[in-house]
Amino acid sequence: MAPRALRVGLTGGIASGKSHVLRRLAADGFRTLDLDHVAHELMVPGGAAYAEVVAAFGPGILDAAGAIDRRALGAIVFADPHARLRLNALVHPRVRLAEEAWQREAGAGEVTIVDAALLVETGLHLRFDRLVVVRCSTEQQLERLRHRDGVSGAAAEARLAAQMDPADKVRFAHFEIDSSGLPADTDSAVDTLAGLLRRLASRPPQRAPLEPAGQAAWLARLGPAAPPLPAPTDVLAAATSGVLELTSLLARLDPPRAGAWHDGPGTEMPPGPEAWASAAAVGLIAAATHPGDIEWAAAAGYALGRLVFTGPGDLAGSALAAVAACDLASAPAASDVRRWEQVAARFVSAAPQASARRYVESLARA
Numbered sequence: 001m002a003p004r005a006l007r008v009g010l011t012g013g014i015a016s017g018k019s020h021v022l023r024r025l026a027a028d029g030f031r032t033l034d035l036d037h038v039a040h041e042l043m044v045p046g047g048a049a050y051a052e053v054v055a056a057f058g059p060g061i062l063d064a065a066g067a068i069d070r071r072a073l074g075a076i077v078f079a080d081p082h083a084r085l086r087l088n089a090l091v092h093p094r095v096r097l098a099e100e101a102w103q104r105e106a107g108a109g110e111v112t113i114v115d116a117a118l119l120v121e122t123g124l125h126l127r128f129d130r131l132v133v134v135r136c137s138t139e140q141q142l143e144r145l146r147h148r149d150g151v152s153g154a155a156a157e158a159r160l161a162a163q164m165d166p167a168d169k170v171r172f173a174h175f176e177i178d179s180s181g182l183p184a185d186t187d188s189a190v191d192t193l194a195g196l197l198r199r200l201a202s203r204p205p206q207r208a209p210l211e212p213a214g215q216a217a218w219l220a221r222l223g224p225a226a227p228p229l230p231a232p233t234d235v236l237a238a239a240t241s242g243v244l245e246l247t248s249l250l251a252r253l254d255p256p257r258a259g260a261w262h263d264g265p266g267t268e269m270p271p272g273p274e275a276w277a278s279a280a281a282v283g284l285i286a287a288a289t290h291p292g293d294i295e296w297a298a299a300a301g302y303a304l305g306r307l308v309f310t311g312p313g314d315l316a317g318s319a320l321a322a323v324a325a326c327d328l329a330s331a332p333a334a335s336d337v338r339r340w341e342q343v344a345a346r347f348v349s350a351a352p353q354a355s356a357r358r359y360v361e362s363l364a365r366a
Contacts (some may be wrong), residue, residue, distance in 0.1 A: 002284045005031075005106035008129070011119040012134035013166045014159055017179030017186060021134050022115045024190040031106060035116040039091050040097050043068050052090050057083070065363055076141035078096075078159045092122070109193030109364035120172050121164050123246030123261045126300050129290065130200065132193065133173035136180040156257070164262075171347065172303060174295060206292030207330040215284050218329050221366050222281060227254035227272035228267055232281035235304070242289040244282065246303055253307065263358040264304075266310035271355040273362070275314075276321035279304050280363065283325025290326075294343050297326035302347040312348055319344035324360035335364040 010025075019034070026032040042049040045067055048331040053068060054061065057076060063069045077084040099114060106112045119125040120133075136144075138160065144158040170176050175193055179186045210218070215236065222232045230238070230252035238248045246261040257265070279301045286297035301322025305315040323340045337360060344352065 003108040003205060004007055005103070005110040005112050006110065006197060007129045008197060009119045009125050009128035009131045010113055010115045010134070011117060011125070011131065011169070012165050012177075012179075013169070014117065015141045015143055015148060016134045016166065017144075017177075018115055018117075020179065020183070020186065021132075021177055021190055022113065024187055024310060025113050025194060028191065028194045030111050030113050030194070032113045032115065033099060033102050035095050035099060035114060038095050040070070042091060042094050042098075048094050049091050053087065056086055056090060074159075075155070078162045078320040079310055080205050081162070083227075084162070088118075088122075109201050111197045117163070119245065120169050120262070121260070123248075123303075126246070126303060127170060127243040129293075129296060130174045130197070131172060131299065132175045132177060133166075133170045134177045134179050135170055136178070138166075140180055141166075150336060168262075172299060209289065209291045210284060210287035212327045214329065215288065218284055218325070219281070221363060222277045222284075222325070223273050225277040226272075228257075228265075229253070229275070229278040230307075232284075234279050235278050235281035236285065239285045239289075242285070244285055244300060244304075246307065249304075249307055262306045264306050264308045264310055267308045271353070273355070273359045275353070276317060276356050276359045279321035280316040280325035280359075282327055283322040283327075286322065286326035287329035291330045292327070294323045294327050294340070295346070297322045298343045298347050301344070312350030313353045314348045316344055316348035317359075318350035319347050320352045320356050320360055328363055337361060337364070 003007060010018055011024060022032050022034060030247060041047060043053055044050060050068065057073060061068055061073045061076070073087070077087050102110060114128070119131065125131050141160055142153065142156045145151060145159060151159070175196070177186065177189050177193065215316065219232055225231050230249055233311060234252040235249070238244060240248070250261055282300045282304045283297050284292065286300055290296040298319045301319040302315055304322065305318030309315050309318060320340055323343050324337070327334045337357065340360060341352065
């Protein structure tokens with residue numbers, strides 16, 4: 001597997017300090033891209049999304065010069081979830097294309113940092129090799145937002161309420177930056193992160209990727225999944241171009257459901273292997289796209305579990321199944337259940353369901 005750039009997603013709640021973190025990473029020499037800035041450029045007069053946004057939200061969002069007043073538009077979309085979805089549908093696909101073109105310019109061994117507020121909410125964070133979440137206290141967010149944007153306390157609270165709870169968002173992260181202290185403390189944490197990312201980027205590929213024929217052979221070993229989980233074949237089919245987008249799996253649940261992908265209904269799953277086959281299929285995706293990278297597999301398995309689970313033991317089991325399948329499919333001789341559990345525990349600090357442990361042990365023996 002040829003080396004490539006290490007793709008890192010940077011996210012956090014509004015006024016959490018992620019823009020400061022991005023600037024610090026840029027100063028440390030990394031290639032950085034602010035997707036909010038990209039979206040802004042798309043909506044300036046003459047930009048690719050300008051006409052459609054004005055048509056969708058009316059001339060009331062324009063200032064005297066005919067430019068889109070971002071505060072006026074923000075007041076609409078933060079107060080109305082449907083309006084927010086409409087704006088995202090107009091702008092996000094174009095932002096994605098711009099980002100992909102930018103990523104293609106990166107060389108092997110480089111680190112690219114992409115800053116976007118809604119990576120987790122939109123279920124797109126797994127297209128990055130690592131996810132960094134910046135967070136501070138809610139009180140600090142409100143204070144910073146009022147000071148930065150000049151909005152009222154009620155407006156600031158409405159904007160925070162429209163976003164995912166930062167304490168929940170950080171559960172999806174490989175790395176966390178606490179920006180609640182002095183700027184110098186945040187900078188020190190970012191510099192430590194920079195060293196970790198450089199070491200990751202310089203690490204040669206650990207194993208060969210799992211090829212389609214190997215995926216097919218492994219599918220027979222995983223077994224069927226129990227509803228409402230998607231079948232392992234559906235999980236693989238949802239990984240368009242090797243990227244698993246979580247929202248695409250909502251329609252593949254049995255029955256399908258609406259709402260945020262990460263707000264699972266807390267289904268009680270049967271205690272057999274059918275509870276873990278879908279997460280193991282995520283491990284096969286990891287073995288194909290991130291061979292040997294069980295930290296990425298654990299994050300992906302946890303995310304898959306959030307479609308239907310809420311219990312810590314169930315979520316830990318989902319992460320464990322993905323880690324085990326990734327490791328075994330990448331190197332059949334690899335079998336270390338204790339290590340798999342330790343990696344899964346980085347995302348869920350709970351013991352996995354006993355049936356999940358039995359399931360991965362059976363995969364190792366097969």
